[in-house]
Amino acid sequence: MAKYKFKLPDIGEGIAEAEVVAWHVKVGDEIEEDQGIADMMTDKATVEMESPVTGTVVELNGEEGDMLAIGSVLAVIETDEIPDEEEDPPAAAAKLSEERAREEAKAAAEAAAEEPEEAEPEPVEETPVAEPTPEPGVAPTRVMASPAVRKRAAELGVDLANVKPQAGERIRHSDLDQYLTYGATYLTPGSGRKRDDEEIKVIGLRRKIAENMAASKRNIPHFTYVEEIDVTALEAxxxxxxxxxxxxxxxxxxxxxIAAICKTLPDFPMINATYDDEAGRVTRHGSVHLGMATQTDTGLIVPVIADAQDKNVWQLAMEIARLSDAARTGKATQAELTGGTLTLTSLGPLGGIATTPVINRPQVAIIGPNKIVERPVIVDGEIEARKLMNLSISCDHRVVDGYDAASYVQALKTLLETPVLIFAD
Known part of the structure; x- marks a missing residue:
């Protein structure tokens, strides 16, 4: 038996070190050739290291969160195979399964396309529900709530005595929603519970996000502009x-x-740009490589829709589904995570009234649509129900002036409020 030293291979141009994100084996494990040993993260991608030999793991170097230099020993494997111990492992040990990722993402996109529209809930007839009988010798708790709230609480098995009203003394549906969402946080005083403190090591993607966001806020003078947009016609x-x-x-x-963004950008090239701080040079990009901020279990990842200006709305929908799935499953390639010239970030139904998104450096702008709400609006002297959405844009004030940002959003507003212009030549 020989001991084979598996050294961390060169996993990217200009990469000097990588972080141990996760170990897939432990000392004493029997492993096969091409079996995953560890996930290593660089500034550009997460790469799975695969064993070049079959054998037994006798040593692992580094803990999760540690940085290892390229060429250092990652693992020692006892094996019957006798490779040259000083020879670097083959490049195949660091390859990403891009073809498999594309197939899985395509399947996920097709599945997403088949999801049915959400049906409107059927109205529930509101009927009074009797108060629970208090235990003998216990003074009943005075609870004020409508019959509809009482009925809903009874169906959910919630004791309204444990729900704290946020305004006045009457418990409303919103108070019940808060209780169902946050539990003990909204219990009446004295009946809550606390959690134990816990420490979590900041490693991997979470550490990269922290470093990038801190660098962005430290180096970029942000300003945010917010505009209200009537998207009634767009939704129709x-x-x-x-x-x-x-x-x-x-x-x-x-x-x-996205289609509207791409159509308006040629007249506002300072928005679709990147800024090289060290060289003092701004590059205004002709193509729109749009980053899509995507929430994953490990943190925020920004895959890029390359040449978004060349795609129609159906192609954009397929790319959004494909890249979102690749990001969430960890299958996004290095090429799909780099090269963005502008970023779009959306929290969907959680979008809130307005956002002040942080710019994805070295880009100079980030756009954040917020949730769509229906509100009464005065139109030509008449009150109408309209669908409204606030849209935020954060810009690098070293490159983009406030007037330019406002002018761009107004041009974007025109297309979103008159969507036929999005499709006009």
Whole structure:
């Protein structure tokens, strides 16, 4: 038996070290050739290290979160195979399974396209529900709530005495929602519970996000501009397109917003730009490589829709689904995570009233659509129900002036409020 020293290979141009994100084996494990040993993260991607030999793991170097230099010993494997101990492991040990990732992402996109529209809940007849009988010798708790709230609480098995009203003395549906969401946080005083303190080591993607966000806020003078947009016509257009989509993916509002962004950018090249601090040079990009901020279990990842300006809304919808799935499953390639010239970040239904997103350095702008709400609006002297959405843009004030940012958003507003212009030549 020989001991083979598996050295960390060169896993990217200009990469000097990588972080141990996760070990897939432990000392004493029997492993096969091409079996995953560890996930290593660089500034550009996470790469799975695969064993070049079959044998027994006798040594692992480093803990999760440690940085290892390229060429240092990652693991020692006892094996019957006798490779040259000083020879670097083959490049195949660091390869990403890109073809498999593309196939899985395509399948996920097709599955997402088949998801049915959410049905409106059927109205529930509100009937009074009797108060629970208090235990003998215990003074009843005075609870004020409508019959509808009482009925809903009874169906959910919630004792309204444990729900704290946020305004006045009457418990409303919103108070019940808060209780169901946050539990003990909204219990009446004295009946809550606490959690034990816990320490979590900041490693891997979470550490990279922390470093990048800190560098962005430290180096970039941000300013944010917010505008309200009437998307009633845009939502109607989206509904019409979905009604005739056939086997194409279901459209959300994002592909339409991206199409409008791409159509307006040629007149505002300072928005689609990157800034090299050290060289003191701004590059205004002709193509729109749009980053899509995507929430994953490990943190925020920004895959890039390359040449978004060349894609129609259906192609954009497919790319959004494919890249989002690749990001969430850890299958996004290095090429799909780099090269962005502008970023779009959306929290969907959690979008809130307004956001002040942090710029994805070295880009100079980031756009954040917020949630769509229906509100009464005065139109030509008449009150109408309209669908409204706030749209935020954060810009690097070293490159983009406030007037330019406002002018760009107004141009974008024109297209989103008159969506036929998005499709006009």
């Amino acid at each position: 257009t989206r509904a019409d397109l979905n009604a005739t989509r056939g086997d194409r993916p279901k459209l959300t509002v994002l592909p339409l917003i």
